[in-house]
Amino acid sequence: MSTEIELKLQLKPDAAGRLADHPLLAGIAPQKQRLLNTYYDTPQLDLHARRIAVRLRKKGWQWLCTVKSAEPASGGLALRSEWEAPATPGEIAFDHVEAGDLHDFLEQRRPRLEPVFTTDFQRQVREVPFGESRIELAVDRGWIESRGRRTRICEIELELLSGRIEDIFGLTRQLQADLDLHPAIASKAERGYELFLDLPPAPFRARPAAIDEGMTPVEAFRAIALGCLEHFQRNEAGLCAGGAAEYIHQARVALRRLRSAIKLFAPVLPADFVATYGRTWQTLAGALGDARNWDVLLEETLPPIAAAFPGCRDTRRLRKEAARRAKAARKAIRKLLAVGEYPRLLLEFTAAVYALGDTLPLTLSGFAHDRLAAHARRARKLAARHAELSPEERHRMRICFKKLRYAVEFFAPLLPARRLKPYLAALGQLQDELGMINDHVTAQALIAEVLDHPPGAPIHGWIAGRHALLIDELPESLETWLAQRAPWR
Structure with missing residues (x-):
């Protein structure tokens, strides 16, 4: 062989x-x-x-x-x-x-x-x-x-x-x-x-992390980071062809997971690697985020609004303008992928990941336990104060839970499946609800860009009502998650 x-x-x-x-x-x-x-x-x-x-x-x-x-x-x-x-x-x-x-x-x-x-x-x-x-x-x-x-x-x-x-x-x-x-x-x-x-071409979802207990933390990071890069690259053709919104969503998730992995493993990575590649993907991630926001408005937020206000001229105007903005955002992504720096970035990042060496005598299981516990502590502190959180703090809590979920998924091969499955299910439900709350906040901002209505206008009122209902449902999901036993204990 x-x-x-x-x-x-x-x-x-x-x-x-x-x-x-x-x-x-x-x-x-x-x-x-x-x-x-x-x-x-x-x-x-x-x-x-x-x-x-x-x-x-x-x-x-x-x-x-x-x-x-x-x-x-x-x-x-x-x-x-x-x-x-x-x-x-x-x-x-x-x-x-x-x-x-x-x-x-x-x-x-x-x-x-x-x-x-x-x-x-x-x-x-x-x-x-x-x-x-x-x-x-x-x-x-x-x-x-x-x-x-x-x-x-x-x-x-x-x-x-x-x-x-x-x-x-x-x-x-x-x-x-x-x-x-x-x-x-x-x-x-x-x-x-x-x-x-x-x-037929289809959007590509992340594969499970290919790690095991015999790896060092740096070896595990290498496998996870390259898996995230594969996740992005396999959606690249769909992005360049201006394909379905799911290509944008999966590419955005890939970069989010990659940036989360760099922060998660930062204690065992060279500071210059973290500083360089923690920021390198920001421009592309920002363009994907912009396109994703307009896609969500078009495909998820506007349809129930249109059903609630049939024949409303504002909803037709919103749909037309959102489609135009989504198209422009896709064009911006294609431009970024067409520049010569992009294929060089793929190469340089891959080379830098392979060049990483181990300098700290840490076991992967011990490292994973410490990092997961730290992420969970931050999430629990915010969850305990959920009733008094401002919109900005609630957004920070959403990011915190998202990073925790990515970390648990990265280290999943090291964790007992019996406890992992219910923990991830509760975490996923919570993240979904926080994501929908954030989508409504984003929708309010995007609609304000298109329409010059005062905050009390019917469309804004409908979104605010849905937003309030989701916030009312949040405590139950938080309690379900808090009741789960952490799978790394």
Whole structure:
């Protein structure tokens, strides 16, 4: 078995020719190959469910059978386990797969394996010395095909043959300075399955945190932060296409979780990392927040108002203006994602996360207990005073509970499920109610931007009434949460 450390970059077709003229590649003649690959799975897609890829590859006159795991990628970087051995055309064998459980899993399903998609592409390969490393730079151009459908391949893969992972990022920085290269996270296998299943694009939700008790706090932060980055990147295409409001919501949640993770783990992170990357995402997060506010007004707040005041000219005016503002906010997001600094930020953040080292002798379980307890104490202090809180303090309480929920979700793999489930359910209900209260406060402000009505106007009165009802319901949800036993105790 080998561990494949690979950085994938999207490449525009017109940039592929200019890549060969880059000074870093001067004098390095490429090896040219045509690679024809067939990927296999069972009719029930058992391998896909386990995030495993099995392929037969024709490389010149040689045939290879490859098995790959498919750990999630972030910032374009993927670390995958790989087993590869010579093969006979049309025959799949797993003798070279050393991992016993995986070998048995594959052998049990081998009789039912069938082709699901193919990739056919030309590859130009250069071995580039950089820093203390040898890096294989491959330019792939061709197609993925399945069931009469196909999609283009045009990408760069940088694979670390020997040396340091930092050098992959260093080489990419220098290439990005001259070429439009965007970190990509979808492997050819993942794209092939999407084509086979004819899956329409859909918003992507956060995966559970991939941490365990054997990790150090910094290792856990690395897994959580890169998971948040993956969450954002997998919604990026929907943002750029001006897609459904849920893309904006999920992208916003991803950045909120990322910024919360940086603050949560700040005691074990370098101060300059926290200062830099705690602020770096603010502009993009602000643009997403603006778009989300108009979306909520349009899709959640206005429909019941329109039902309460049928035929009201103000509601029609509000809907029209809110739609215009939401469209403008989406355009602002696309502009931010189109600037050259954005793909460089993805790369730099990923590089900085991988460069983090451990300096404090802390166990992850002890660190998690201390941080969760501190977050819960702050939330309890505000909850105890809920009846006397001002709107600003109630907003602060909402933020406090949101950070607590993210922290509990991050550390969930370390916590007993029996107590975790009811605790998260109570916390989620409370956060939802506080979120709706905040949505009404935000709606009042947005409506005031559009309409010049006095605060006592009917629409404002309707929102104020709903707001008051939610505040009346809040004590019950607070009591339910306060009654839960903290799962980290």
